[in-house]
Amino acid sequence: MKTHLITSQVPRTSPGPGVTVIGVLVALWCIAFAVVNIVFEVTDYFARGPLAEYTAGITVMNWLVVGFKTLGAAVALLxxxxxxxxxxxxxxxxxxxxxxxxxxxxxxxxxxxALGMISGFAGTADQIDLAGIGYVIMFLLAAAGFGFLAVSYSRRYGTRRGYAVLGVVGAPVVLGLILIAVPKLLFTFGLLPAY
Known part of the structure; x- marks a missing residue:
């Protein structure tokens, strides 16, 4: 009679603790940036200033951005x-x-x-401030985080490279089309100015 040892093996799809930490940090980054947009809405930030008459259209775009950031957080966690x-x-x-x-x-x-500003090709180096540098660094870190998660996930699940290519090529195109089509639609209804 053979004795069967029952061992609890971690499935190969389970990420290591480092990957999990990166996933949580990327999700928190997305949520933090979504909160900024929510604060804009709660405080009626866009109701003041030169575009106050277009508050409704800006609100639609703002909530669209919140949706994308929330989706990003969900994807990072999942x-x-x-x-x-x-x-x-x-x-x-x-x-x-x-x-x-x-x-x-x-x-x-x-x-x-920023390089165009530093070189004087488009603006001047004086236009670059610490807040702007921090903003760009935050996006570079978020991109690196999603890149790390994408590589890890693809390896763990052994997904086809075609899916990665579809994401790399398709997502910026789809997002670009959405961010062109929605403002044009809002402009048609008089909710945003021409750009």
């Missing part, structure tokens, strides 16, 4: 937990790589803009 009902490796891979690419492109654009 990438480091094993919830069988939410086991969707293909979708998660696309979303993780998409978040990495979108934040990476945004941060790269900000760095390029």
């Amino acid at each position: 990438s480091v937990v094993n919830i069988q009902k939410l086991h969707l490796p293909a979708i998660m891979t696309v979303l993780l790589w998409g978040a990495f690419a979108t934040l990476g492109l945004y941060a790269l654009g900000s760095v390029t803009q």
Whole structure:
């Protein structure tokens, strides 16, 4: 008679503690940035100033951004937990790589803009302040965090590279189209100025 030893093996899809910490930190980053937008709404920040007549349209865009940031937090957390009902490796891979690419492109654009200011090509170096530098660094860190989560998740679940490519290429395009189409629609209804 054979004796069977029952061992509790961690499934290969479980992340290590370092990956989990990064997932939680990235989720907290997303939530913190969403809170900023919520504070804008609660304090009627956009009801004052030169665009006060467009508060309704700005509010729509602001809540859209809150939605994207909340989605980012959910994706970061879901990438480091094993919830069988939410086991969707293909979708998660696309979303993780998409978040990495979108934040990476945004941060790269900000760095390029800063280099243009430093070189005098577009503005002056005097326009760069500590708050702006911190802002760009925060986005670089968030992009790196999502990149780390995307690589870890893809390896753990052995997802196809095509899903990563779809996320990297598709997410910035889809987000760009949304951020063009929604303001145009709001402009059509007189809720935003022409840009």
